[in-house]
Amino acid sequence: MSLAKARFDIDLTLRRVFGKQSFRPYQRDIILAALSGQDVFVQAATSFGKSLCFQLPAVIDHGITIVVSPLLALMTNQVAALLAADIPVATLNSNTPPPERTRILDDLRCGHPLTRLLYVTPEFCLTDSFRRHLTTIHTQGELSRIAIDEAHCISEWGHDFRPAYLHLSYFRHTFPSVPIICLTATSTPTVRTDIISTLALNPAKLKVFTTSTSRPNLHYELRFTSDATDIRFSNFLTWLRAIHARRSTDPARALELSHSKQRATAVSGIIYTSTRSECSSLAERLRAQSVGAAPYHAGLSALERADCQRKWLASEEGYDIIVATTAFGMGIDKEDVRFVVHWCLPKSFEGYYQEAGRAGRDGKAAACVLFYSREERDRGAWRISKDRGAGAGSWGDGAGAKEAQGKARAKSFQKLVEYCEQTGKCQHRVISEYFGEAEAPTCDLACDFCKDTKGLKKRREEGLASEEWVSTQRERSDYYGEGYD
Numbered sequence: 001m002s003l004a005k006a007r008f009d010i011d012l013t014l015r016r017v018f019g020k021q022s023f024r025p026y027q028r029d030i031i032l033a034a035l036s037g038q039d040v041f042v043q044a045a046t047s048f049g050k051s052l053c054f055q056l057p058a059v060i061d062h063g064i065t066i067v068v069s070p071l072l073a074l075m076t077n078q079v080a081a082l083l084a085a086d087i088p089v090a091t092l093n094s095n096t097p098p099p100e101r102t103r104i105l106d107d108l109r110c111g112h113p114l115t116r117l118l119y120v121t122p123e124f125c126l127t128d129s130f131r132r133h134l135t136t137i138h139t140q141g142e143l144s145r146i147a148i149d150e151a152h153c154i155s156e157w158g159h160d161f162r163p164a165y166l167h168l169s170y171f172r173h174t175f176p177s178v179p180i181i182c183l184t185a186t187s188t189p190t191v192r193t194d195i196i197s198t199l200a201l202n203p204a205k206l207k208v209f210t211t212s213t214s215r216p217n218l219h220y221e222l223r224f225t226s227d228a229t230d231i232r233f234s235n236f237l238t239w240l241r242a243i244h245a246r247r248s249t250d251p252a253r254a255l256e257l258s259h260s261k262q263r264a265t266a267v268s269g270i271i272y273t274s275t276r277s278e279c280s281s282l283a284e285r286l287r288a289q290s291v292g293a294a295p296y297h298a299g300l301s302a303l304e305r306a307d308c309q310r311k312w313l314a315s316e317e318g319y320d321i322i323v324a325t326t327a328f329g330m331g332i333d334k335e336d337v338r339f340v341v342h343w344c345l346p347k348s349f350e351g352y353y354q355e356a357g358r359a360g361r362d363g364k365a366a367a368c369v370l371f372y373s374r375e376e377r378d379r380g381a382w383r384i385s386k387d388r389g390a391g392a393g394s395w396g397d398g399a400g401a402k403e404a405q406g407k408a409r410a411k412s413f414q415k416l417v418e419y420c421e422q423t424g425k426c427q428h429r430v431i432s433e434y435f436g437e438a439e440a441p442t443c444d445l446a447c448d449f450c451k452d453t454k455g456l457k458k459r460r461e462e463g464l465a466s467e468e469w470v471s472t473q474r475e476r477s478d479y480y481g482e483g484y485d
């Protein structure tokens with residue numbers, strides 16, 4: 001396709017098919033690079049609009065784009081949005097009903113598929129039958145592009161490593177002329193290098209786009225707690241009720257809500273917990289207080305999870321808040337999420353950034369609240385060192401690689417602890433420095449430090465158990481509870 005035609009087409013397609021008025025910064029350049037047949041690497045902030053960078057070329061180009069995606073919830077989310085825009089897309093995964101599966105496979109088998117984007121898991125890409133179908137499509141010249149979403153899952157140094165991702169070099173080795181685009185919000189320089197080499201991409205020919213991780217509309221808040229004086233439930237409930245009250249008592253807001261037939265309690269949010277049992281019990285406690293909360297974790301059936309996700313996305317009554325483990329969230333796009341609360345300390349810095357990034361995707365202000373306690377810090381550190389001892393989560397060859405991966409995980413967690421303990425720097429800045437950015441991001445009173453440094457120091461001093469108290473608790477045999485999900 002000529003560049004001039006592509007330029008014309010992408011503007012038209014953006015408006016007509018995707019219903020967006022204009023490109024966000026860098027999107028046009030990324031899309032043109034993809035359309036020109038280059039391999040592309042995109043690292044950009046959560047909610048940047050990375051999906052459009054492979055979806056739009058897939059709609060314009062001939063043939064099919066294969067999208068490798070790590071989570072069923074994420075695939076369902078994207079497929080539903082594309083089908084709503086009348087784009088022929090499909091997903092093949094363990095939940096696909098047999099008649100739908102047959103229909104999709106028939107479409108692939110014909111060699112000239114009507115499907116523009118096919119979402120699959122990395123595990124599905126390992127199957128012989130799928131590979132045979134891809135070869136048929138490629139022989140007909142219809143395999144137009146491979147998109148690897150959440151590409152940090154490729155790297156053993158990344159926070160969400162999935163072993164099946166390691167085999168994705170199959171695409172480059174089997175179909176050397178088919179361009180690859182990979183996208184992530186959370187790759188450190190080491191992870192980036194690893195992704196590129198694992199996928200067997202040629203760095204000299206690769207077009208790399210890296211943009212700031214900054215999300216200025218997110219208000220990062222730390223709340224300090226301890227095992228002895230656990231303030232989380234009452235603190236959260238008071239905070240939520242104050243938001244509901246403001247919505248119903250402010251005359252202008254109340255009028256607006258009544259015009260749009262919205263409930264004052266329809267404030268969408270996510271609470272992340274670390275275990276399934278905590279997830280279920282917290283949702284139940286909130287429901288007992290008339291808060292519309294529903295649990296989402298890997299212990300529920302696929303049907304239950306899909307139902308919960310659908311109702312939350314549709315803002316149905318009773319589903320204002322999803323209480324989730326990390327089984328939910330990566331890449332999920334709901335524009336009006338007004339808060340993300342971390343009930344416990346996440347396992348990694350990247351995990352925190354990515355989960356908090358579900359908030360405020362409409363660009364309006366949203367709160368990212370993290371409850372931090374020193375006991376939780378110690379339990380997290382203990383789990384990491386236990387995993388390191390057992391070599392869990394490591395697939396590299398040799399003890400040296402395992403040790404290095406364990407170190408990387410411990411370092412990421414340590415950086416998150418420093419983020420919580422420090423009171424001397426803007427929280428937006430700490431995040432951007434973690435991802436290796438030199439430029440300080442804008443923070444318009446959108447973090448504890450910039451809003452009220454003195455108050456932050458005071459709350460930290462008063463809220464956290466002293467190191468001495470924590471060390472006596474450590475001696476107790478019941479100190480380390482249920483493991484992370």
Ligand SMILES: Nc1ncnc2c1ncn2[C@@H]1O[C@H](COP(=O)(O)OP(=O)(O)OP(=O)(O)O)[C@@H](O)[C@H]1O
Binds near residue numbers: 047184330
């Ligand atoms: N040019 C645009 N104009 C308006 N909205 C856009 C544009 N591009 C993308 N969006 C919207 O921005 C939202 C976020 O996009 P997307 O889900 O692709 O983010 P992402 O970069 O993949 O983020 P994450 O890494 O957090 O998953 C979506 O609702 C999408 O429709």
